[in-house]
Amino acid sequence: MFFEGLIQGLTEFLPISSSGHLALLRAILGEGSVATTVMLHVATLLAVVIFFYRDIFEILRNLELKIILYLIIGTIPAVIVGMSIGKIVDLVFGSYRTTLLLLILNGLFILGTGFVSPHNRRINLERALIIGIYQAIAILPGISRSGVTIAIALYLGVNPQEAFRFSFLLSIPAIAGAGLLKAGHLKAFTTIWPGFIISFLSGLLALYLVRRTVITRTFYLFGIYCLLVGSIGLIFF
Secondary structure (H helix, E strand, O other): OHHHHHHHHHHHHOOOOHHHHHHHHHHHHOOOOHHHHHHHHHHHHHHHHHHOHHHHHHHHHOOOHHHHHHHHHHHHHHHHHHHHHHHHHHHHHOOHHHHHHHHHHHHHHHHHHHHOOOOOEOOOHHHHHHHHHHHHHOOOOOOOHHHHHHHHHHHOOEOHHHHHHHHHHHHHHHHHHHHHHOHHHOOOOOOOHHHHHHHHHHHHHHHHHHHHHHHOOOOOHHHHHHHHHHHHHHHHO
């Protein structure tokens, strides 16, 4: 439970794919329960809400309809994909070897951001939709939601700070939806709370780390990490 909570918290927000790392962990330690997965999602949801509470408060207090619209537009592709083919994706791409192959692909996509010159564009309707489409692609196990959404925002020339902020505000409905889809499997919280706390705290740490790497233009280093982990996993497991 400790290791699963730690990996979920760190990798939910670090652009290195929580599903890829959990697949590797479960290949070593055995399968975890669906109830555990749900509660760890709730923990990371709480972490991102607390991290961005000022942004969320300002958006709601000032009724910033433009950013609300962009978040809705960015969420729609993931909702459509998740509700229509979510179960099929799990069946087709659910093996841990496929997940690790996709983790390598995820790494290549993130690595490319190291060759992108920084720009200062803002999120608009078109960019919000494109970022949302990439978030929908992250339904594939091994593809990092934060990784591909931040990376595509940087490829589109979005200001790095804005790319970070929009990606994680966009994650709130995505993480909540992922948890709700499996909420029927939830059982007693008492046996899961240690992993919940670890996942929450490590999630906060991961958010600070990602923000730092995006601002300092070292985000691409996560791509190297994904390539290494995916390759090692395929070779040895």
